[in-house]
Amino acid sequence: MPTRDHRLDRAKGILIFAVVLGHLLARTGPWDDEVLSAPMYLIYSFHMPAFVFLAGITAKSTRLPERVLTFLVLLFTVLPLMWGWLWLFELDADYSFLTPFWYSWFLLSMAYWIITVPFIERFPRTLLVTSVVVGLFGGILPLLDTELSASRSMIFWPFFVVGKLYGKQILNWAGGLRIWQKLFFTAAALGTIGYFYLDEVDHHWLYGSLNFAHFGVSIPEGVGLRLIVDIGALLMTLMLLMWVGEKDNLIAKIGRHSLAIYVIHGFVVRGFQPLLDDSLDVYSAPIVLSICLLLALLTTYVLSWSPFERSLRWYSSTVTNLLLKPFAPLRTKAGGHSEKTSS
Template identity: 80%
Template sequence: MLRAPASYRGWVPTRDHRLDRAKGILIFTVVLGHLLARTSPWDDDVLRAPMYLIYSFHMPAFVFLAGITAKSTRLPERVLTFLVLLFTVLPLLWGWMWVFDLNPDYDLLTPFWYTWFLLSMACWIITVPFIERFPRTLLVTSVVVGLFGGILPVLDMELSASRSMIFWPFFVIGKLYGKQILDWAGSLHIWQKLFFTAAAFGSVGYFYLDEVYYKWFYGSLNFAHFDVSIPEGIGIRLIVDIGALLMTLMLLMWVGDKDTIIAKIGRNSLAVYVLHGFVVRGLQPWLRDIEDVLNAPMIFLLCLVLALLATYLLSWGPFERGLRWYSSTVTRLLLKPFASLRAKPGKHSDKASS
């Protein structure tokens, strides 16, 4: 049975290339999925298969990995970093889409497209101290919220509320048990890995053959939008989550631990995530027209090459360093007026220990 250590649960003391490699693979699937999404893939039997494969797990797995490395130290800085990126990317992305004569679907209360993750990360990080203090309570709470949150009619795409609730259990599990799960997955025998791999692909096959409505994987809508009863909605949500867990386990089983180009991409995955939207939307008019010229297998091959190229180029070190420098600098400036309100190191610790 997996148990959260009493001290600093989920902490990873040194750089773990397995995490980097997993992030590298996942950020590539994000780019590939968003490129394919510009070509109406859900209406084609060929393109729908990789879309089910990608969307069945890539964001839950990303959230799980984020939980592993989440810390409660310097909490205001960590939260503000994601908010700074969110409020910087949104207007730039709206302007970028205006240049290409695309509809940005402007709404102040709804983070546009992939920027929901930045807001949700800020929300999940706020919960880290509570996860560390009340691990079992927060684990149960997150699972209940994730499964039953779709009942609430007032929480949907606004403020990324639905996604924050639905994917929160993956963050909590990653924080409490992620390192142990990572070690366990890597230590399995080959026949065990093959068994879980078959189960993972079996779940994706079920989604594909049963034509499960793809928006269930987005986690952005409540049950009312799917026109299902509450028991049915909870059941579908549970099946989708189990599929995501199986696929995440499969990734961790085979990811390997060598420090290769995949690991380097994973280390710079924040830059790839933030910047790839501009590449994808810039290519959107062209990808939309390419459907009339190429068949589905060729479209997939083209998007695959474009995703590989975009992921590699956007993982260039200066992009990541520049993005982190910018977000940390703005964060420091925002927090500077409140510096006097923050306790100085050692000032109160002596009283507490006396």
Template identity: 60%
Template sequence: MPTRNHRLDRAKGVLIFTVVLGHLLARASPWESDLLRAPMYLIYSFHMPAFIFLAGITAKSGRLAQRILVFLVLLATVLPLMWVWMRLFGLSPDYTFLTPFWYSWFLLSMAWWTLTVPVIERFPRAVLAISLVTGLVGAAVPTVDSELSVVRTLVFWPFFVVGKLYGARMLRWAGGLDVGRRISLAVAAVTVTGILYLDEFDNDWFYGKERFAHVDVGVPEGVGIRLVLDVAALLMTLALLAWVGDRNSPLATIGRHSLSVYVLHGFVVRALQPVLDGSIAAYGSLTVLGICVVLSVVSTWLLAWEPLDRALRRYASTVADLLLSPFRSLRPAAGVGADSTRTRGGAPT
């Protein structure tokens, strides 16, 4: 019987914590503070590419329609609830039907990426090459933008494909490194991110949602910047996998229940937004950082409660099954409508 990969779960646990922390810090306008910019650069330089890489490792082509619909059901549930939720706190939910709001883009992109899994399995090398190209030049396509999360889907697709094809081997490789190599990998990863921080690199690039034209760069420069960011994200991802450990723990449990944390943390963050807005001026950057870390730990722990995660998954799966049920009823029963003669090797016998 295969055993659970606790290294993967623990990595997810770390990453979902960084998602919550990054979104809480973002409510306090951290990019204007030298102190808060450091953790923001560290988080946003790799946390979503790493999450997408790990999603690729566990992606399967079985029950494809149901898997895709689960993400779409969650998306269709989150958007109206978030609209109402933000209104309750006096916030303006500025989004349209075609543009996923804030963190919900990941749910739509996961549906897109999951749709490509059978093609990745059938044509691995070709899809890998295509994904690497689209990851670099996807933001140059003039006809797409934030609508339907197209740019982000293209930009981050290589991490999903690499995770699907090579993720398990890379996970084992990172886990087998000795201490010296793990230290070297971590130093290299932090150095690249540190250079971006010292250079005051435009943080809009980390989101991967804008076309090159929107950030006022040409295609050659945009491709070069995208390549540097991809390398930085890959180094940080490998460093995380090398250091995260491979034993069952509360962190691994959080990783296994990361879906509920991801889907629900946005409601916590938006509820705290009126408090965090302007908090740097009132309390100072260091205090705000400490508060956000504590809030992130508590929120992540509570939202990773197993019954909550199980209920969310059951809800999405049940709705997806209900939506698919009419199509399943159209399938012919075994042997009904089939040719009276059996075929062998494609030829009737």
């Protein structure tokens, strides 16, 4: 039996904490503050590309309908529940079903990317080149933006494809580097993010949710900036994989439960929003950062409890099975035909 690679769990654990912290900090209006913008540039430079890369490593083409539907079920559950949650706290429900709200874009994009897995396995080189071209040049298209998670799905797709094709090799390579090599790549990664911070690069580039027209740049400028941001994300992802470690501990447990944390944490963050909105008017930036760090640690730890993960998986699998039940005879016939053909 293959043993579980705890490096993946630990990396996911660190990344999901970064997601929670980034979303809490985002409620404080951090981008115009010198202190709070530093961790925001650090987090948003790589946390979602790295997550997508890790998702590619574990992606499989088996049971494809179940895998795709699981994310769609979660998406269409989160959207109305979040609307009701925002109404309860008298917050602006600034989303529509065509524009997945806030963090829920990832659930729809995962469904897209999983659909491409069989094609990645069948045509690896073609899909690798295609994903890179789409990721770099997709911002040219004026009609594809936040609607249906189109922009992010295109921009982050190369990380998924690379993770699927070469993720395990990259993980082993990064973990096997010597200390001086790790320090070199770490300096390169932090230097790149330091450039983003010091030059005050528009942080919306890190979101990956807008096309070139929104930034008012030419196509060569847009492609060049997209490439620089992607290189920064790649270097930061490598830095994470270099230092992540292999021990099965609390961080690894948090990583194993990262999907539940991701889905539920948005409700917690929005619940804290009334307290965080004007926090910089009351407290200094270091204190606000400390409060967000404490809330992120507490939120991540509590949501990593097994009942949350089990409940979410039970719900998503139950609804998915119900949706697929009418098609069971067709799938059984297809399976039987395949067996006869292979024999």
